[in-house]
Amino acid sequence: MVKTKLSLLGLCLAVVATPAVAQSFGAAGQDDIPADVRIFGPPDPHVRKASAIVNGSIITDLDVEHRLSLVVAASGGRIGPDEKNRLRVQVLRNLIDERLQVLEAETHDVTVDPAEVESAFKRVAQNFKQTPEQFAAFLKSNGASADTLKAQIKAEMAWSRLLRSRVAPFVSIGDEEVDAVIKKMEASKGQEEYRVSEIFLSATTETEAAVRNTAERIIQQIRGGASFVAYARQFSEASTAAVGGDLGYVMAEQLPAPLQSVVATLPKGQVSDPIRVPGGFSIIAVSDKRKILGPDPLDAVLTIKQVIVPFKAKASEAELKSLVERMATEAARGGGCGRADAMAQALGGRVEEPEPQKLREFPQGLIPHLEALQVGEATRPFGTEEDARVIVLCGRDDAQEAKLPTYDEVYAQLNEERMSMMARRYLRDLRRDAIIDYR
Template sequence: MKDRLNWAALACATSLLTASLLTGPTGAQTVRDDDSPAASLKLPSNITLFGKSDPSVRKATAIVNGDVITETDIEQRLALVMAANEGRISPEEKERLRGQILRNLIDETLEIQEAKANEITITPAEVDQTFARVAANSNRTPEQFQAFLRAQGASERTLKRQIEAESAWSRLQRKKIQPFVNVAEEEVQSVISRLTASKGATELRIGEIFLSANPANAAEVLAGGQKIVENVRGGASFVAYARQFSEASTAAVGGDLGWVRPEQLPDVLATAAQGLATGGISDPIAIPGGYSIIVKIDERKVLTADPRDAVLSLKQVAMEFPKGTTQAQAAPKVEAMAKAARTIAGCGQAEQVAGALGATVVGNDNIPLRDLPAALQNMMVNLQIGQATQPFGSLDEGIRFLVVCGRDDPAAGNAPSFDQVLAQMEEERVSRRAQRYLRDLRRDAEVEYR
């Protein structure tokens, strides 16, 4: 299972389908009929409201089954989101996020409470260990990471609370749900047969944010979803939004749904995904139970060798410029770098070339080509050993080029093993039951807003 807290640089850092995508025919229900669940409430068509209520005024704090969520808790979690999005959130959006964060904190409280009721406790040492891994993923020590969080207006306490909730909820699922999930051998073999028959078909890697909605709040949820899309298109982190606001089980891994074929998705999502360029994000899409926002992370052919699955050994030749250097002053050095990149005779010359340029050399092995930025992937997909990219970068960050020292090209793909498919199907069913479990906890909770 993927590390649920691999939040690279705060964010800010596979299942076949998630529960949010397996709830029936596409299209959100907004009209009540005699067969709808709302019909059982026998609500009058014309209603009279008593008293005054302004839903735009949000309560700042809550008491959840006796446990208090303070305004400080909300503000510190908001600061995490702000940091992950480099502050690119408007004042109006911040107000909406406060309401969503409060709901998230209520869910976390319920998860921790239910885990303790089932004799599951995440110790401080376990939380600290995971916190240290998150810090390492952002290239900081735990102490440096604590200082960074405080500088952003957050604290280690709010991230550790999230770690505790995710760990407790995961362990609770393993105890109370996973042992009772069964997948028949025939089901697994059927999936493998379909994958083998689909060799060469298009497969997409999809990220998702699911926002639950009902007829009463659909307009508000849709507006919030549209704001998320607007912010992500403006440069905000999809992963950060997914971690904090998605109600799908994939929230813990930044919304990463994994590799799926379009036909595995509901029609409306498949159509949207196929219409996206790599890296593109959809508008909110109405599905049963709410709205889904998807991003197309990548694309490949099923069980077919893809050059972008190559693993590279690289050397990077990099040159930095003193602060205040102008474009004209840098131009001769950039030209020298470009000439060196065109004429370098393999990685063995990297140190010699760098010395002549006044540059530095860093070597890296086992770099998946897919992990590089899209522009570099396109540039390097056909490079042979000893060849270099053209220089890239900026005056502020310096310029560099990469030399290919080694290349392990992928073999033609094989169908996943029985155990891999079984694990994916079991994880999907566990996630679906976990969503229902949390829904029941919300329904039975005593929540007092203040």
Template structure:
């Protein structure tokens, strides 16, 4: 039962109870006392001013900038959209608090950029909105309509974009220019990589939630709820962008390729135990908790077969709608037998013709971009070989024939690449400290 219904039910019960008491009471009962007599209120008062709708009531005021309940609701709806449209009811309150913290940080970042006379124009935001809409195959107007129909708004996305652009430009102006990387440091990293040839590296993502001794238990509980949502299929990148307090949040928490020894020991220990595609439990780190995702692995200066670039021909056959599996399976078995003798790419067109199928050629396909099952199957395959048929009766059955294969070669990163990575790491650390100082110096009035 909603709170509105609970209150309505309570009012009804009280009214009925009062009526029953009046019927049973003796006629000599003392009259009820009007507790407002001393106020001398008019019986039909005229109201002045404007009634404020509840959806714009302030939840926090950050150095004079108002964050409303609507801002929180629309950003929460945006998170729901990115995670399939649903947020578990037992997580909503904690996520509201996290959204509020994010909006406060966003306000501080925008304000700090303006204080440094860093301008983010509507045209800057429009360009990013267009790219975001294009990524979901919509126009900005179509995306705005979709967001509105799902409880969010284009304004919420525009504000988030403004915050990210402001923070990036502020970092370049205030932080990056002050970051120095010595030539000897770069050479030391390159020498260490040469000495570490064959050592495993990990592509790591991080969601960092800051904590103090006073709120540590609450933050840990929030981290556990985020982890539960991720395990139910939530987007790690989406949650990192929305909730991570690390400077990597605008890029979905991506730390890039790192070796365990580059990470805090508690995180390094977890990374070594995680398989690609796995997510860690919340890990206690200095200043808070981190949730770590290992996206991929590779060995330093060692060629990875999954980096091969393929030229492919796909042969696919379709089945009439409603065809039963029993009817289709004999055709699939014949197709599988024919695939074994396809005779390389030159035979792909004949294979398609024999089964009334289609041929699509695609060049420059990275093996690691294929689904994991196909990666595993195709890693040892040679030019001219075809995969086992895959797909479904409903969506069609297909095979991939390898027409060309360019193997990747391993090489030492360039001086410029190592310099850039060291500079980025130091910039991220300083950015985190800078945001901490902005929070400390802010005047925030919670309502």
């Protein structure tokens, strides 16, 4: 249960991020942290020392530790001391970029009302079904703080507004570009497209081995249960970092050549090995796939009943096993949703009837089982630390064939892609001109 709550941390942090669906694989110009940087000894939590001074603005070791704690929390706390020291360097780089963005926004008189930050923080807390006060306590219990999350929220808002004022006016999308995209989608009808997320780490010939090692350590953490979203937000150098690495739905042909075969063969929910691409390494994950403009099975709307049987306090392993076997037997008897109440009564449980929802909105591990069910059938037992459950399928409304996106929708997507590419160049230029003093 704790692991589930912590893994949500990376997801909730994307509340205030601006949409981004493009990736640019050029060299990032990342020369802002020395390649031979070393961290000596553990920091004293009671002393705020400068880790870096960015154009006169101080980043303290406490800032680094609090931000690092967000990553550790998203990993379920399963990060050893050596790995934390390596991650600390990357967190510092992320904070330097963030400080450059904030300082640039201030230079151009871009402001963020504190009330807006508080409102966004409240939305994050609501994602956890907590009050802001409860969520602040949750962050503190994990070694972070409400202030460090609010600082990140404020920085993202400021950067987004700066881009709208300084970059957006120079983005130009022609009618012929929009028409070409729509025609290509018509021609591609029925082909596979994939919901792809990415983490991009820039590398030069000199740093290639070190960056590959970093990528492999990130993959190890994610495969061990850490949040892909959290790692993408903190460490990815792609423009999609602000939205947890989400590229949206893309065809394999839209991706750089080294990624195309990987995307087409990577199982849903899995994370790739490091992939060498121009400018660095990519780590990708595929969370979904569908046919372009075709009916998507995952958009089918399911009506269900859920039979929930709580575990008795201090029940033995044998008692729990016996209960699960009884539930499996009852579920296999059939009878549809009309028997759900009788099943619950026989097992000492209760029935819940949630609102109908799309198949894709169910937990990833349940989707294959629900997809295979006929109306009236039930899943095998599954559950949590507190109870065992079965789902009975009461009805299924199959998805309809998708429609072509409108001109305005395609224009907005192209505009966002162009904006993302220009934003990355903007940040690259800020890095090149920055005066950074490491302490």
